[in-house]
Amino acid sequence: MESNKVVSFKSLSENVGRFDLKNKTFLVPQMNRIGTHLLAATFMGFGIDAVVMETYKGLDLGMEYTSGKECYPCQITTGDILYFMKKEKERLGHSFNPEDYIYFMPESDGPCRFGMYNKYQRIVLDSFPELSRVKIGSLTTKDGYSLDGIIEKERVRDLRKVAYFSVVVADILDRLLWRIRPYERETGMTDDFIEESMHVLEGSFKTYGTNKKFDKILDKLEEIVEEGKTIIDFTIPPKPLIGIVGEIYLRTQVHANQDVIRVLERYGAEVVNASIAEWVNYTTYDKLRDARIGFRLNLKQLRFGPMRDHLKKILGFGGELLYQESKQKKVYKRVRSLIDLAEDHKVAHLENILKEEDLFCFDAGTEACLSIPGIVEYARQGYNGVVNVYPFTCMPSTVTSAIVKPLMNKLRIPYLDTPYDSSFQPGREAAIRTFMYQAHQHLKRNGRKNLSGHR
C-alpha cells in the first residue's frame, strides 16, 4: 500500500461517526476473543455483515504508521485494520471497493487517549488514497454507546439489548474457561472445549438474537456449563485465587498481554479477570451520575429548562442501567446455580468503596474508577493476590498502581503491576513466579475465597 502524505482534516468529522451498516461489511477488531465473536454474531443475526478481523498479524504495520508515543492498543488496532485491508485488496483485486467497509472503533470521552484512536486512525487511513473512503464507525461513551442510526430505528433497542446480553454471556464463558482450565483432567481439554462452545453460542446468537429469545441462548449456555464441569478433576486442591484488573483491552487481548492468565496458571493460579459488562455498566452509570449532578445544580439555580433535560437523561440512563444490571444478575444466577463462578461487581458498590476508603473519585473518570475499588473488593473477599494488567504508560492504570500498591503492602496481599508493550521483558516471568510464590504463601496463611460466595 502506498501512503499519500496529503491529509484532509475535514475527514475527521465526515468519516468518523455513526453510519448505516446496511449493505456494508462491518469490521470488528478483536479484543477479548469470545466477546468479539459473540458481538459479531449478534450483528449478523440482525442482518449486518460483521467480520471479526484477525489480530496482531499486522503489528509491524501498526508500528510503521504510529510514532511510538501512542497507546499500545492503538498501535495494535491500527495494524489490524491496515493488515485486513492489505489482505482484502490482494483477495479481491480490482473488485476491491473501500466503500464497502465500515471499520468499528468506539471511543470514550474523558481525560485519556481512547477518544483519539479513531481520529488518529482516520488520519492514517486517509494517508492511503484507496483507504480514505473506508469509514470509521464509532460508538461513544458520551451517549452510553447508543446504536442510533446504524440500523433501522425500530430495531435499535433490540440490537442494543442483545448486544449487551452477548457481552454478559461472553464474560461467563471466559469465567468458565478460567474456572476449569487450572483443574482440567487432561492438558488442552478446556481450550478445545471453550473454542467449540464459543462457536455453538455464535450459532445461538445468530439464530435467536434477533427475536430476543434469551432463554434459548441461556439453555445452551447451561448445557455448556454442565459439560464443562465434566472436565474438572475435583481431586486437585484449590489453587491460589488471583484477581486481575487493569486496562480493558490489554487485560482481555491475549496476544497483547502475552497470555498473562496462562502464565499465571502455569505457576499454579486460578484467575478471575474483571469483566467487560462491568465497563459497559460503568459507562451507563457514569452518564446517569452526570445527569443527577446536573439536575441538582440546576435545581439550586431554579433553571427549569436544563432541569427537564437532565431529568429526561436520568430516566433514560436510569432505565438502561436497571435493565443491564437485572439482566446480568439473572444470567449469573442461573449459571451460578450450576457452578461456582465469580460474581460481578455492581458499579454503585464500587463507587461506595472509593468513598468509604477515600481513595479516588468518580469525578476523575477512566478505568481507575473500576480498577481501584475492584482491587479493594478482591482483597476484602479473600483473594490471594491481584495483578494490574495495562499498556506501558497507560495513565489510569499508572494512577491505579500508585494508589493501590501501598494499600496492598499494608494489607499484606501480593500485588503485581504488569505493563505491556510489544517487547518481551526478560524479567517478566521471574516477577510472575515470585508473585505466585507469595500468593501460595498467602493461601497457606489465610485460605482463599470460595467462588460460591462463602469463605
Ligand code: SF4
Ligand atoms: S486507558 Fe490507557 S491505554 Fe487506554 S487510551 Fe487511556 S491511557 Fe491509553
